[in-house]
Amino acid sequence: METFRELIDHLDKRRELAFVDRKVNPKHELTAVMRRMQAGANHALMFRDVAGSDIPVVTNVFGFRRTVAAALGLEEKDLLRTLVAKEARGLPVDRVDDAPVQQVVSLAPDIDVARDIPQVVFSEHDAGAYITAGILIAPHPETGAYNASWNRCQLVGKDKLRVRMMPPQHLGRYHAEAEAKAQNLPCAIVIGAPPGLMFSAASKVPYEADELEVAGAWQGKPLRVTRCKTIPVDVPADAEMVIEGEVIADIREDEGPFGEFTDSYVPVMKNHVFRVTGITRRSDALYHTILAGGTEDLNLVGVPIQTEIYKKVSAFVPQIKDIATPGYVFGCVISINKQNEDQARNAVLAALGGYSWTKIVVVVDDDVDPFNAADVLWAIQTRATPDTDVYTIPRVSSYTREDVREVHSGKLGIDATAPLSMKPLFERRRFPGEDAINLEDYIVDRD
Ligand SMILES: Cc1cc2nc3c(=O)[nH]c(=O)nc-3n(C[C@H](O)[C@H](O)[C@H](O)COP(=O)(O)O)c2cc1C
The missing domain is CATH 2.30.110.10 (Electron Transport, Fmn-binding Protein; Chain A)
Known part of the structure; x- marks a missing residue:
């Protein structure tokens, strides 16, 4: 256009x-x-x-x-x-x-x-x-x-x-x-x-x-x-x-x-x-x-951030499915088809360093929708091990506006991908026929 x-x-x-x-x-x-x-x-x-x-x-x-x-x-x-x-x-x-x-x-x-x-x-x-x-x-x-x-x-x-x-x-x-x-x-x-x-x-x-x-x-x-x-x-x-x-x-x-x-x-x-x-x-x-911070603004600000992070992370992890900034643009979610355990950790590190504003990074498997915050929280709760999968990097600033700068000090990464060695245990359920169902064909019209 x-x-x-x-x-x-x-x-x-x-x-x-x-x-x-x-x-x-x-x-x-x-x-x-x-x-x-x-x-x-x-x-x-x-x-x-x-x-x-x-x-x-x-x-x-x-x-x-x-x-x-x-x-x-x-x-x-x-x-x-x-x-x-x-x-x-x-x-x-x-x-x-x-x-x-x-x-x-x-x-x-x-x-x-x-x-x-x-x-x-x-x-x-x-x-x-x-x-x-x-x-x-x-x-x-x-x-x-x-x-x-x-x-x-x-x-x-x-x-x-x-x-x-x-x-x-x-x-x-x-x-x-x-x-x-x-x-x-x-x-x-x-x-x-x-x-x-x-x-x-x-x-x-x-x-x-x-x-x-x-x-x-x-x-x-x-x-x-x-x-x-x-x-x-x-x-x-x-x-x-x-x-x-x-x-x-x-x-x-x-x-x-x-x-x-x-x-x-x-x-x-x-x-x-x-x-x-x-x-x-x-x-x-x-x-x-444009309403600052509204959906339009967050898409206009978010896509360039996603692009910048894609550029940095794809150097380490070729199998990126997509990168999203659900909720807000100071964090991102990277969905990957992990081939070895190092890829998720490298994706966390590359993304945290890849864009100065990026404060929180979550890496998920490619069966998780990175645009859906609830699905991402599901992955963190069911697949991440707090003892070993959470990375905090102190004393690095993200958003540097003077008056709020101290709140934005330090960065956080979460590897919410399932361990490759346990992959069969983490296979997501599928429900045959679900996609083809039109609910109106099943539910009684009460009028
Ligand atoms: C709708 C919209 C409004 C923006 N408003 C401002 C603003 O008022 N001040 C500002 O410094 N950046 C603002 N930005 C961010 C900058 O335009 C953006 O960071 C840009 O990449 C900076 O350009 P540069 O590469 O020339 O430094 C806004 C971005 C969008 C999408």
Whole structure:
């Protein structure tokens, strides 16, 4: 898929997109509806009448991991293996002048982010409205190589946003290099980007690599880009909306509190300031928003983590069935077809060292579903030996946000695979005919 709207059409055709036509308040009500959807069918939502805005708001697009795969033209069962294979080969961008994302152009001073952008407020104690599905794109101040990353932006009013760029995130490093020369960093915020760029922006791409080229590799075709109207930055020509501007040197302002992906609040912190110089969009633009820590966010953050761990573990253990991050993204479950006892232990070690955030790793046999937390707990309880199968590695940090860092010190691994020497004793039961049963054919209709 080469555009965000192709992805929306895909979900619509699969009947995984629900429409909301009644007027919805972007403050709390929109998120409340989304939360109920995520707890149930977990389909994507399109709010067609959002108070204060003419633009439809789309959310929960990546409620399922299979949608991440489909957006990249892949089968879910091959997802991690293929992503690891594709990453190395970037494709140069294709420059175009006639860009759908510039069908409507607003330039400073006729800009007001409180008027021009839907004002979505998520959690009870949030400081105000935030852009949460914006991909920040900037060329490196020296080399010109493009970085892309998702960063939340607080909508402050008129032409100002506040941005969280948590070091050692690459965008923060780009800004530090510009700031050292007393320069602002030209930067664009892209909303409704091509899926390849969404994935590239969520991934840990090497600092020197050009993420617009990596996005092309993941979509299997060069990314079509166009030059911004007010800054020397190239953006995806087929995106829904672009906010052009610059991250100011030597200024930090209070940003937050914000209920973020750990399901708690990040307190007020001194963060970067973004001055808006232009807003361009399609004439029938869709506005994407993401609930931090919701199912969509955890899939977007989780698949790149699974891919990174796959890369590290497959060097030791070729027979990986899949890697999942059920429940949360600070842990993972690796399902393997174990050939010798060392493989499970090596998988634990490689995964714990393979991604800095990864705090807990469980390795299970390939008859356990790594995506099903209950099945994983079953494996731990029936197949792991606490005396010998639990590994703790002290004094290694995982999640390093300053204020909660001490809670995330030390790592834990559990080998929940059955001993090979006792394999027949651990064969899982099967129930012939179970898969073919349709319960409605058996149960009496009480109406
Ligand atoms: C929806 C979404 C929102 C995110 N918001 C932030 C954020 O506000 N601040 C941040 O530092 N990282 C955020 N991230 C994580 C970064 O985008 C991600 O770690 C990225 O890989 C960092 O890019 P880099 O490789 O350029 O350092 C978010 C990720 C997603 C998927």
